[in-house]
Amino acid sequence: MTMPKSQVYPRGPARAEFNMTPLIDVTFLLIIFFMIISNFISEQSVEMIVPRLTESTARELESPRRVVVNVAPKPYNPGDRADEPLAWPSQAHWVEVDARRFDMSRLEEVTAVLDFAFKRAPRDGDGNSLLEVLLRADAALQYDQVAPVLTAIAGAGIDKVHMVSYLPGHGPNEQRTQP
Amino acid sequence: MNAASVPALPQATTHHRVRRAARTRPPLRMALNLTSMIDVIFLLLIFFVVTASFTLGEGIITAKLPQGTGTGQSSDPPSLPLNIIVSAAGQHAYRLELEGYAATPMDFRQLHDQLVAIQYDESRNRTTGTHKPDDPVVITPAGAVRWQHVVDVINAVVRARYTNFALTQAQ
Numbered sequence: 001m002t003m004p005k006s007q008v009y010p011r012g013p014a015r016a017e018f019n020m021t022p023l024i025d026v027t028f029l030l031i032i033f034f035m036i037i038s039n040f041i042s043e044q045s046v047e048m049i050v051p052r053l054t055e056s057t058a059r060e061l062e063s064p065r066r067v068v069v070n071v072a073p074k075p076y077n078p079g080d081r082a083d084e085p086l087a088w089p090s091q092a093h094w095v096e097v098d099a100r101r102f103d104m105s106r107l108e109e110v111t112a113v114l115d116f117a118f119k120r121a122p123r124d125g126d127g128n129s130l131l132e133v134l135l136r137a138d139a140a141l142q143y144d145q146v147a148p149v150l151t152a153i154a155g156a157g158i159d160k161v162h163m164v165s166y167l168p169g170h171g172p173n174e175q176r177t178q179p
Numbered sequence: 180m181n182a183a184s185v186p187a188l189p190q191a192t193t194h195h196r197v198r199r200a201a202r203t204r205p206p207l208r209m210a211l212n213l214t215s216m217i218d219v220i221f222l223l224l225i226f227f228v229v230t231a232s233f234t235l236g237e238g239i240i241t242a243k244l245p246q247g248t249g250t251g252q253s254s255d256p257p258s259l260p261l262n263i264i265v266s267a268a269g270q271h272a273y274r275l276e277l278e279g280y281a282a283t284p285m286d287f288r289q290l291h292d293q294l295v296a297i298q299y300d301e302s303r304n305r306t307t308g309t310h311k312p313d314d315p316v317v318i319t320p321a322g323a324v325r326w327q328h329v330v331d332v333i334n335a336v337v338r339a340r341y342t343n344f345a346l347t348q349a350q
Contacts, residue, residue, distance in 0.1 A: 028222055035229045050237055051330040054287045057337045058238030086271040086325055134239060137326045142267075144322030146329070147348055162239035163330050170236035 046070040046096050047078070048138040049085040050164050052171040061162060066132040067117050068164075069110070070096040071149050073138035081140075082172045088140040095149055104145070107152040114156035136164040242333050242346060260315040261297075261341075263290070265332055267323035275332070287335045294339035303340065316344035 045068065072093045081088055095102045097113050114133065121131035133153055137146045153161055166172075262278035275284045277293060284290035297308035310316075316336055320329045329346070336344050 032222075032225055032229060045234075051327040053240075053331050053334045055291070055334075055338060056238070056240075057334055058240050060236075061239045084271075086327060090323075090325065136237075139325065139327035139330075141326040142322060143265075143320040143324045143326060143329050146326050147322075147346075150346065151348070160241060162241045163333065164237050164239055165330055165334070167236040167238040172235060 046072045046136065048073055048136065049081055049140070049172055050136055050166060051139040052085070052166045056165060056168045058165045058167055060167065061132065061134065063130070063132045065121055065130050066134055066162075067097060067114065068134045068136055069114075069149060069153060071135070071137035071141060071146055072096060073140055078172075085172065086140045088138075090140050090142040090145065092138075092141055092145040092149075095152075104148070107148055108155075110149070110152045111155040114153060114158065118156050118158055131158070132162060133158050133160075134162045134164055240330065240333055240337055242344065260317040261310055263316065263318045263332060263336070265318065265320040265324050265328060267321055267325070271325065273324055273328040287331045290332065291335040291339050294335060294341065298339060298341070300340065310341075312340050313343045314341070316341045317347060318344060319347045 048070070072095070074089050074091065074093050076088060092104050094104065095107065095110055097110055098117070100113065102109050118129050118131050121129045123129055135146075135149070135153070137149070150161065264276040264278060266274045266276070268274045275287075275290050277284065277290075277297075280293070280297070282293065284293050295305060298305045298310050298312065299308050300312050318329070318332055318336065320332070333344070333346075
């Protein structure tokens with residue numbers, strides 16, 4: 001090499017070299033961090049077996065402005081009910097809205113919460129609230145357990161509700177098929 | 180343990196001395212550095228745990244709510260609604276009834292077929308029935324009917340392309 005030697009660094013010019021390892025480490029950690037966070041966001045739901053329909057027309061909901069009303073069954077062991085989801089006490093345990101639990105005897109508070117959310121939500125051109133209400137109720141519940149919750153939702157001025165069921169091919173004892 | 184059972188030590192031979200000479204060099208250390216491997220395996224483990232989703236896919240079916248606030252002030256039903264009555268039969272079973280029609284559907288597939296048969300929609304070539312797709316359909320479940328079956332009825336109605344249907348209060 002005929003390169004002139006530096007006065008300051010007699011061993012030659014410093015070689016500009018990137019050490020990629022820490023960069024990859026940190027990037028990997030960030031990726032995992034965001035994945036975990038997004039998983040937490042999508043999985044904060046009450047455990048239950050929602051209805052599985054014959055020749056379902058259920059579709060995925062895209063709307064980000066939604067409130068999920070959960071009507072929870074009595075606690076159960078997930079393995080026990082996989083084959084026979086309806087073999088379970090048909091009484092509702094509690095209602096959960098926005099991570100707040102309400103007793104079945106305090107449904108007027110559900111109405112109040114939904115009314116507040118409904119009024120606060122943005123509106124479309126005609127002045128209708130864009131809030132969507134999703135009703136997640138366990139398949140084993142009796143209709144007279146769910147109907148008061150429907151009435152409570154209607155009491156907040158909401159006349160349409162989306163009922164949650166499994167997407168085709170996604171039941172509890174069904175072979176999992178990726179969409 | 181007696182002395183006879185102890186295997187005899189090898190005699191110091193020339194060969195043995197050569198081996199000892201070789202050992203005066205610092206021995207080659209055969210230590211595997213596990214740290215980086217554990218790092219990577221840990222990362223892969225976390226990666227797969229995180230990407231595996233244990234939730235079952237859920238979708239939605241949209242329906243109108245029962246009218247009124249449960250205090251008896253319900254709105255009048257529109258003219259000539261098609262009534263679907265669901266009643267409970269035993270613990271887990273259900274019984275379907277299409278009001279005004281003699282044939283009772285045995286399951287939700289038959290209910291769908293019957294709903295299609297009584298529909299009038301030229302664009303879909305359904306001309307055997309009289310109910311237009313936007314005619315009102317009222318679903319009346321009994322109180323003891325499981326939610327599974329209520330949603331199944333709604334699904335059959337939606338699948339038969341009726342657009343205007345509502346649930347009634349539990350009876």
